[in-house]
Amino acid sequence: MRLTWFGAGCAALFCLLAVLGPLVTGDPDAGGPDVLAGPSMTHPFGTDQLGRDLLARTASGTRVSLLVSLAAVALGLLMALPLGILAGYLRGTLVDDLVMRGLEIIQALPMFVLAMFVIGLSGTATIHLGPVPITMTAKVVLLLGVAFVPYFARVARASTLVEMGQDYVPSLQVIGVRRTRVILGELLPNIAPAMAVQAFLAMALAVFAEGGLGFLGLGIQLPQATLGNLTGGGTGYLPAGIWWYSVLPGAVMLAGILGFNLVGDTLSDRLGGHALKEIR
Secondary structure, three states, X not given: OHHHHHHHHHHHHHHHHXXXXXXXOOOOOOOOOOOOOOOOOOOOOOEOOOOOEHHHHHHHHHHHHHHHHHHHHHXXXXXXXXXXXXXXXXXXXXXXXXXXXHHHHHHOOOHHHHHHHHHHHHOOOOEEEOOEEEOHHHHHHHHHHHHXXXXXXXXXXXXXXXXXXXXXXXXXXXXXXXXXXXXXXXXXXXXXXXXXXXXXXXXXXXXXXXXXXXHOOOOOOOOOOOHHHHHHHHHHHHHHOOOHHHHHHHHHHHHHHHHHHHHHHHHXXXXXXXXXXXXX
């Protein structure tokens, strides 16, 4: 129970910093005379090499991390749910085989390798597909969303198979209820708890992955602050004893990862193992 409350507190603080932090901490890009100053009453997280307040930049980066993670998880669910439910409903058919083989191909590509390939081809600048601009933020969301598809789809398929084993599905089929009505009206609501658990676990992974890409220089680029590029940018100053630049944004990222993961585990336990914890 203590771990549950601790996780909920970490997740809540992460979200509060993302939502309210940028409103009260000021301009994250405003420089000042205090260069690489340590934490103080004026600058609780210290300042960077340009005298910018690191609390303001961390709050801005936390908002970016939360929005990117939410968008990536939503995109992954949107793409994966139809595939997983359809594969489970049509188990043993050609459709099921095609969906599962396609998921295995996606899952065989490590996220960071895929990121390096895509960014190597497109660069970090905004590209245009016809009239549609694809910013670096959109690229990260697309990469993470696609990477989540196999995990979400497998859980959706497994949960659908469990529901297909219940008596109500054959009964509805026997009395002539349309397939779309069975899927949307019965199967989807019944697998929603399992998918909600996966969404929380995926949020933890998304915060980590977005931060990892930023740390490696493969994610959203400066001057936009993210937790990843702040943590990565501050590592060069660690030998000089300037720990706050890297450690404090990294601690905020860790709080988000830990919080969402503990909340997801708690929800899974409350569901009695009904939700299959595929994301690890």
